Amino acid sequence: PRLANQIAAGEVVERPASVVKELVENAIDAGSRRIEVELENGGTRSIRVRDDGSGIGEEDLPLSLSRHATSKIASLEELEGVASLGFRGEALASISSVSRLELISNIDDDPREGWRVVAEGRQMEPRVSPAPHPRGTSVTVRDLFFNTPARRKFLRTEKTEFGHVEEAFRRQALSRFDIGWVLRHNQKTLHQLRPGDDMVARERRIAALLGRAFLDNALHLDLETGGLRLWGWVGLPTHSRAQADQQYFFVNGRVVRDRLVAHAIRQAYRDVLFHGRHPVFVLYLEVDPLVVDVNVHPTKHEVRFRDGRMVHDFLFSSLHRALGEARA
Ligand code: ADP
Ligand code: MG
Secondary structure, three states, rough: HHHHHOOOOOOOOOOHHHHHHHHHHHHHHHOOEEEEEEEEHOOEEEEEEEEEEOOOOOHHHHOOOOOOOOOOOOOOHHHHHHOOOOOOOOOOHHHHHHOOOEEEEEOOOOOOEEEEEEEEEOOOOOOOOEEEOEEEEEEEEEEEOOOHHHOOOOOOHHHHHHHHHHHHHHHHHHHOOEEEEEEEOOOEEEEEEOOEEEEEEHHHHHHHHHOHHHHOOOOEEEEEOOOEEEEEEEEEEOOOOOOOOOEEEEEEEEEOHHHHHHHHHHHHHHOOOOOOOOOEEEEEEEHHHEHHHHHHHHOOOOOOOOOOHHHHHHHHHHHHHHHHHHOO
């Protein structure tokens, strides 16, 4: 099982940023209102994600580290309409097989309660001991890949690894305006984002994460047709120094990279004669969960739409209209 976990880890855990992504997804799934991400040395020395979510009970703690143990779906049918970000029950098992992982959690409102479990790359029944913690969970991952030197060798500089972590953090903070977020690196607080789901709060967050210039040169849109809703911000070409990598697309709150989506957006941009411009955007597509399949890839970055053509046409025509009007 340890080897199987390490192999699975190869798919899910590539670098500190992938650990952050998985831990934060768990925190979101636990219904947290506030999530703190703290790193040392770009995450290669340590990564800690602390949340105020539902917590994990004493009996479930060791189980949460074992492979294919998920509390999120009970049947294959449920997988069809999965709303949680996790559902494969692989992340914690994989991460703990290639790091020194400590999990402290409390399901009780009493901060004197709580339990701790540690795993150090070895396959053995993790021991549970009492450890006080406010309601919620803290997961600390130290010395990533300490026992898989071949993979450790592929880690880049602190700066590069932290860059990837920050990008993962940015995506996740953009996916949930209603959650408060903190990002710290080497004791320094880099982002402190208050929760808020109204327009002012959303734009404050966009500006904090993507820069004021992005927002000042972006068109806000919100369109709905036949059960599909598209809303968010699209950069206009007046933003001459748009960063090519500012492309964020979310499907039902899930970060998605999809060729069909990219194509529809590029096409709409080109059609409105924004020649040679690289589209920049933060867009949210909301659809019936039954029309998307998220179980395509372990990292869950890809989705498959049941009716890709329809989604493509909706995106294209929505953006085409909005950009055309802005241009006129
Ligand atoms: P998955 O998210 O696919 O279910 P994981 O390996 O990421 O699998 O997590 C295993 C289980 O541990 C989850 O199903 C959940 O029950 C529990 N868990 C993990 N992290 C948290 C957290 N931050 N808060 C509450 N429960 C958690
Ligand atoms: Mg998970």
